[in-house]
Every structure is written in C-alpha cells, then in structure tokens.
C-alpha cells in the first residue's frame with residue numbers, strides 16, 4: 094500500500110467518526126454503555142485519584158464517566174472532529190477541571206505524564222475489524238505506567254456453527270411458488286463477505302468455541318496479524334448449519350468482585366442486543382446436522398495487507414474440500430449499513446450526509 098493510499102484510508106476512517114449519527118448508534122447501545130458505566134462508576138476505588146487516558150474519546154462519554162468516578166485527570170484523545178463536541182459535553186457535565194480533550198491521533202500526541210489507566214472502546218465487528226486496538230497498544234506502550242490497568246483487560250473471540258432462517262427459508266415458498274434456485278444465487282452475494290446479523294440463541298448449534306483470547310496489557314501487534322484456529326464443534330441439537338458465526342466478550346476489572354463482562358453473544362431479548370450483533374460467514378448451501386455430530390472447520394483471520402483496518406476471514410471445512418475466503422468491508426460502509434437498518438430507510442444516510450455537507 095502506498096503512503097497516499099494509507100493516508101486516504103485513514104482520512105476516510107476518521108471522517109466516518111466525525112459523523113454524529115455513527116456516535117448516536119454507539120451511544121444508543123445500552124448494553125455497551127452499561128458495561129462501561131458499571132466498570133467505571135461502580136469501582137470508584139479503582140478510578141479515584143487516578144490519571145486516565147481515553148483512547149478515541151468520541152463524544153467524551155467514557156472520559157466523563159471516569160471523571161465522575163473520581164479520576165483526577167483524564168486525557169480524552171480524539172482524532173476526528175468529534176473532539177469539538179466532546180469539549181462541549183465536558184463543559185455541560187462540569188468536568189472541565191478534570192477532562193482535557195485533545196484533538197489528535199493518539200500516535201501523534203504528547204502527554205506530560207504517564208497514566209494509571211487506559212480506557213478505550215476500540216472493538217469492531219468480530220472484535221478485530223477496524224484494527225483500532227493497534228492504536229491502543231501504541232498508547233499502552235508509550236503512556237501506561239508499568240503497574241497500570243487496561244479497560245477492558247481481557248478479550249475472547251468465539252465461534253459456533255449457526256442457522257440463519259431468513260437467508261434460506263424465504264425462497265422456499267412464496268405464496269406456494271418455490272424459488273430455491275434463485276435463493277441459491279441470491280445467497281452467493283452473502284458468501285463473499287462476513288454479514289453482521291442478529292442470531293437467535295436457539296439457532297446456535299454447538300457450544301461456542303474460543304477462537305482467540307488475549308490480554309490487552311500484553312498483546313503485541315504481531316499477535317493480531319494472523320489468527321488461526323481449528324474448531325471442533327459438537328452439535329447440541331439437530332438442525333441445519335448455514336453459517337459460521339463469530340462474536341466476542343470483553344472483560345473489565347472490578348474491585349473485590351468478579352469481572353464485569355460486555356458480551357456480544359446471541360441473545361433472546363432485543364434489550365440485550367449490542368450494535369455489534371454477530372458476524373456470520375454465510376455458507377452457499379446448508380448442511381443438516383444431528384445432535385452430537387461434529388462440525389470441524391478452520392478459521393484463518395488475517396490482517397489485509399492493502400488495508401490494515403480490514404481482515405480477511407478464510408473458512409475451510411476440515412472434513413471436506415469446501416473453503417470460503419472473504420475480506421471484511423470498509424468501516425464506513427458497515428456503519429452506513431447499520432445506520433440504514435436503524436432508520437429503516439435506504440436513503441437516510443446519504444440524505445443526512447449531503448445535508449450535513451451543505
């Protein structure tokens with residue numbers, strides 16, 4: 094990738110985060126918000142009197158919570174123009190004496206001191222999309238005191254065979270007419286890229302298997318380039334597998350209590366669903382399975398060389414020749430897509446953007 098291409102990718106990335114609608118989508122995720130709020134505000138003895146760095150503060154949400162929990166100084170670093178709105182929020186919440194908003198990439202910032210805690214909401218779809226963790230690692234190595242804490246501190250990526258009825262069942266019976274062949278063609282458009290979907294926990298066909306686990310205090314950039322896992326999943330029920338799904342949990346320290354967990358696993362109640370939903374690698378055909386049958390597959394998740402904010406996800410079945418390679422989409426397109434779904438109208442996002450450009 095040339096320097097010009099890299100710069101244009103980065104510009105596009107930070108422009109997408111200058112859009113208030115994208116932040117509203119995250120701020121409307123009450124599962125996400127509550128996990129962070131509990132981890133911060135219910136643990137004042139961890140935050141009280143501490144210096145904190147919030148990597149990618151966005152609207153300042155986490156930085157303001159840290160100040161409310163007693164942090165004496167919070168460096169709230171944000172590269173996009175959202176930094177201006179973060180400053181407004183810091184004033185509105187009367188924490189201006191504690192929170193200092195700095196508009197900069199964290200890679201370019203200088204701080205006058207090392208910090209006790211680094212907090213960040215850096216997770217992308219299937220945990221790794223966007224590669225924002227790279228910036229958090231950079232900040233950790235430069236600014237965290239040796240005994241400092243990372244929020245979140247542990248991350249686990251899970252996988253399981255799954256069934257998504259919408260993709261397959263629709264074409265089987267349209268007012269009595271079968272269109273399964275068209276259904277097959279239609280699905281090919283879903284098999285080239287991972288799909289962000291909401292899975293019913295009843296349609297997860299095995300216990301989740303850990304694909305990757307790491308600790309944010311010591312994970313290294315190299316650890317995130319190539320992740321390979323042979324998954325052996327024993328089905329817990331009869332059913333049809335038409336996708337391999339991925340989701341993640343992240344963990345926060347709590348004082349004298351068990352960890353606080355932000356989980357993006359499939360859930361039965363809409364109020365528990367996060368904006369990350371689940372990521373599904375859709376299979377071109379479905380396969381019937383029975384309880385106790387094993388589904389064996391290999392996942393190879395590798396950073397895309399031409400755009401390091403993307404990953405390639407390669408899926409191959411270990412007991413057949415089937416394989417599927419896909420590149421994750423751009424952040425901007427994914428956020429756009431989520432925005433459209435949120436508003437239930439195709440034109441909203443473009444209308445919003447063109448009007449905000451005026």
Ligand SMILES: C[S@@+](CC[C@H](N)C(=O)[O-])C[C@H]1O[C@@H](n2cnc3c(N)ncnc32)[C@H](O)[C@@H]1O
Pocket residue numbers: 107110111119120148149150151152153154155170171172173175197198199200213214215216225228
């Ligand atoms: C997922 S959003 C989270 C925003 C906010 N912390 C929240 O929880 O609502 C990530 C934010 O980090 C910013 N960001 C990403 N990489 C960054 C970097 N290297 N330096 C500074 N800001 C960054 C993005 O512009 C975006 O606003």
